[in-house]
Amino acid sequence: MELKVLFIFCLGLGTVLAGRDFYKILGIQKSATTNQIKKAYRKLAKELHPDRNQGDTEKASAQFQDLGAAYETLSDPEKRELYDRCGEECVSKEGAGGGGMDPFASFFGDFGFGFGGNGNQGQREVAKGADIVMDLFVTLEELYSGNFVEITHNKPVLKPAKGTRKCNCRQEMVTRQLGPGRFQMMQQAVCDECPNVKLVNEERVLEVEIEQGMTDGSEQRFTAEGEPHTDGEPGDLRLRIQTSPHSVFERRGDDLYTNVTISLADALAGFELDIEHLDGHKVHIVRDKVTWPGARIRKKGEGMPNYENNNLFGMLYVTFDVQFPKEELTTETKEKLRELLSQNSINKVYNGLRGF
Numbered sequence: 001m002e003l004k005v006l007f008i009f010c011l012g013l014g015t016v017l018a019g020r021d022f023y024k025i026l027g028i029q030k031s032a033t034t035n036q037i038k039k040a041y042r043k044l045a046k047e048l049h050p051d052r053n054q055g056d057t058e059k060a061s062a063q064f065q066d067l068g069a070a071y072e073t074l075s076d077p078e079k080r081e082l083y084d085r086c087g088e089e090c091v092s093k094e095g096a097g098g099g100g101m102d103p104f105a106s107f108f109g110d111f112g113f114g115f116g117g118n119g120n121q122g123q124r125e126v127a128k129g130a131d132i133v134m135d136l137f138v139t140l141e142e143l144y145s146g147n148f149v150e151i152t153h154n155k156p157v158l159k160p161a162k163g164t165r166k167c168n169c170r171q172e173m174v175t176r177q178l179g180p181g182r183f184q185m186m187q188q189a190v191c192d193e194c195p196n197v198k199l200v201n202e203e204r205v206l207e208v209e210i211e212q213g214m215t216d217g218s219e220q221r222f223t224a225e226g227e228p229h230t231d232g233e234p235g236d237l238r239l240r241i242q243t244s245p246h247s248v249f250e251r252r253g254d255d256l257y258t259n260v261t262i263s264l265a266d267a268l269a270g271f272e273l274d275i276e277h278l279d280g281h282k283v284h285i286v287r288d289k290v291t292w293p294g295a296r297i298r299k300k301g302e303g304m305p306n307y308e309n310n311n312l313f314g315m316l317y318v319t320f321d322v323q324f325p326k327e328e329l330t331t332e333t334k335e336k337l338r339e340l341l342s343q344n345s346i347n348k349v350y351n352g353l354r355g356f
């Protein structure tokens with residue numbers, strides 16, 4: 001139904017051991033949701049990534065393969081059902097034939113954590129297409145809870161075409177005989193003939209993880225998903241996280257800010273209220289003191305999750321603003337209020353801009 005086809009890869013039938021426990025490999029429960037599966041996969045893939053395990057490479061790479069197979073099966077509802085019914089063997093039989101695609105190519109960018117690729121830097125100068133940088137707008141809700149999104153992009157890919165083209169052009173000195181004993185040396189452009197190529201748009205589905213607490217400007221890099229280069233490698237696709245404005249919360253670092261309008265009666269007499277947070281949980285607020293316009297309270301641990309440590313949360317700042325009654329009060333009510341509040345006139349005149 002969905003574009004699962006891209007994620008199918010050859011399980012290498014002969015070599016796969018039958019009957020691995022994919023749930024155990026991912027460290028999840030049988031009832032795990034697709035989102036939980038992706039999360040678990042993503043976390044373990046980071047830990048087990050071959051680039052990170054220089055020591056026992058063989059073991060790490062085997063674990064990485066197991067992990068890939070587990071994810072590949074359980075993230076696909078149809079395959080998962082098959083697997084739940086009769087184990088890995090069924091899935092292999094039914095799902096084979098994907099054709100040796102790199103299972104990790106289209107997942108979650110390049111794990112964006114400083115590994116991958118730094119091994120072969122500067123070895124040779126390969127022409128590279130331009131990077132494509134794209135803003136990926138995400139909601140605060142997604143950044144609070146984390147999410148996985150699929151983005152479809154049309155990737156221009158070079159395909160062989162009829163005919164030839166000039167390539168590897170360079171300047172060379174050639175000698176021409178003008179007459180007996182007379183030669184002329186001159187520079188000439190010399191090219192090779194290469195098979196022709198044409199640009200074809202290919203639809204690609206990329207799975208992007210929006211991690212909890214990511215900040216604006218952080219990038220997910222997808223290697224070789226950028227502009228192609230006729231004589232070299234394609235550039236990368238870089239997705240840059242941008243937070244869409246939210247109607248209730250504003251984020252500053254890991255802290256959240258919100259405003260609440262209360263009535264004058266509540267401001268004087270106290271109140272209780274719930275603020276619905278980004279994941280739907282309620283933040284309960286109780287005040288029995290007088291709340292003046294601009295008063296601000298802090299709720300610890302109700303801000304955004306920290307990107308480095310998702311168990312740490314910032315602060316939630318709630319600023320109150322007080323709505324005064326708009327209708328004219330009767331003389332009688334006015335008298336009653338004066339009596340009730342028994343507050344003398346103050347009428348202090350001061351320079352508020354300087355804080356005197």
Ligand SMILES: *[C@@H]1O[C@H](CO)[C@@H](O)[C@H](O)[C@H]1NC(C)=O
Binds near residue numbers: 257258320
């Ligand atoms: C909302 O709260 C902020 C502080 O968090 C404050 O600067 C701003 O004036 C408040 N807005 C209103 C309309 O009260």
